[in-house]
Amino acid sequence: MTHRPRIDLHTHSRASDGTDRPRAVLEAARVAGLDVVALTDHDTTAGWAEAADAVGDTGVALVRGTEISTRVGTQGGSISVHLLSYLHDPGDALLRAEWDRTRDDRLTRARRMTQRLAEDFPVTWDDVVAQTGTGATVGRPHLADALVAAGVVASRDEAFATMLHPGARYYVPHYAPDTAAAVRAVLAAGGVPVMAHPGAGARGRTVSDETIAELAAVGLAGLEVDHRDHDDAARVRLRGLAAELGLLATGSSDYHGTGKLNRIGEHTTAPEVLAQIEERGRLDVIRP
Template sequence: MRTVRAGRSRAPHILGAVIDLHTHSSVSDGTDEPRQVVEAAAAAGLTVVALTDHDTTAGWDQAAQAVAEHGVALVRGTEVSTRVRTPDGASISVHLLSYLHDPTNPALADELERTRASRRTRARAMTDLLARDFPITWDDVVAQTGDGTTVGRPHLADALVALGVVATREEAFATVLHPGAPYYVPHYAPDAEVAVRAVRAAGGVPVMAHPGAGARGRVVADETIAELADAGLAGLEVDHRDHDAATRAHLRDLASALGLFVTGSSDYHGTGKLNRIGENTTAPEVLETIEGEGALPVVRP
């Protein structure tokens, strides 16, 4: 287990920071371009924002170029797709936020590339299944993406909205794209413990995203989180729209018992979700800990 530094940050550039450590851009399933995420962060009064697109670092450079213009510091990150196998044989999806890792590290980079490729294959397979009952083609899905986009279910949802099959992304996810739907196809994701160790090997700081978000599906047990902490997990994303007050209190207690820090984040997706950038924030001393442990610096104006 790890020991978390407490008290006020000693770094002048971190004191008083307003920090959102979980956002997405159009290179994964957000609707804003990376530079627009930084712009939105500035408009919301943030001083620090993390760009954490799914299984990719493709938006880092564009976001970093917007830092000076908008005066918002950038934490470069990735939301890594992982899975946990339970004793009853179930597979639970676990999202791991990796902060400030070296993107050239081969072990982590290879896992991310394998996941992106599987996501694309999965999206094509789901499109083929949907096409049996709805007027959708792969070209319709591709039209919802940009260069280098990590293709996922949100792009299928957007295509279905554009075609008038459903009214919103939320409706698509609740119906035809739901894991229980006949059109659903899983994709590859590494074991969560393997991913935690890979993030650490790449100099990254791993934090479990929305660990108590039961509405998204089955959540992992506290014992599993403890095992991930032993493997190098650094923190838990506690303050999140998908956590009610009781869940937040439980996760704070668990983090304290395991020596993990806690974060708060919006999980912003532009117009792709209702989440508002900056609606949950992270304490400045936690950012100081993350930067102290990460391989990369925070990009500052």
């Protein structure tokens, strides 16, 4: 029987808010029986080189990617949209400028949120920094880790569901580019833009099917359909919408090491879909 490659196109390392080093992400992928994994840290390519060096040792192929924080404006206010960009030029000036601006604002936002949390909980800025990997931008996951370390909550998930939730009084928004503009920027950099977990309602408001159609019209290439945060009904709806709009349908774990319950390889992408992503991207998949 011919082996069908197992492919996970959404993982994070300590370069952003994961707990594993990039090399360890590829090792975890090997242990899980994956053939291909994408490293998609938030608004950075800082983990790419280390992950690429691990390809030969682990035998796991690497798709280089980034998860970009964006926003869609609506009459009811803006909605956060995470955009996965695959195989883009890491030196593209526009993307790098947007990521720099986003990371700088994340840092300011994290300080403000820490100040608010410190009014009610035993957590300081030093506690938050201590939970942040070298070179990584401080974000909500690191605030969550500081709260766990202080015994305020039992897990990141509990922190995100309570005091770090967008509806909580401790929450502070951060800068993010317009989603349509980000799609265009990814395409200009030779990347392939796929919307991450578009039906994850537990994270906050999600965009409408009409908005997804508008983004498809400006070049959105796919939807992450199979994801832990989507129930069966959401997957059926999103798979049908992807087919209707001519978009790729991917599946991924959104692995963060021990930072989330998500298990690497728990959802996967068809090899035929990866082939189309590689055909469209500027970079090649790095293979053993």
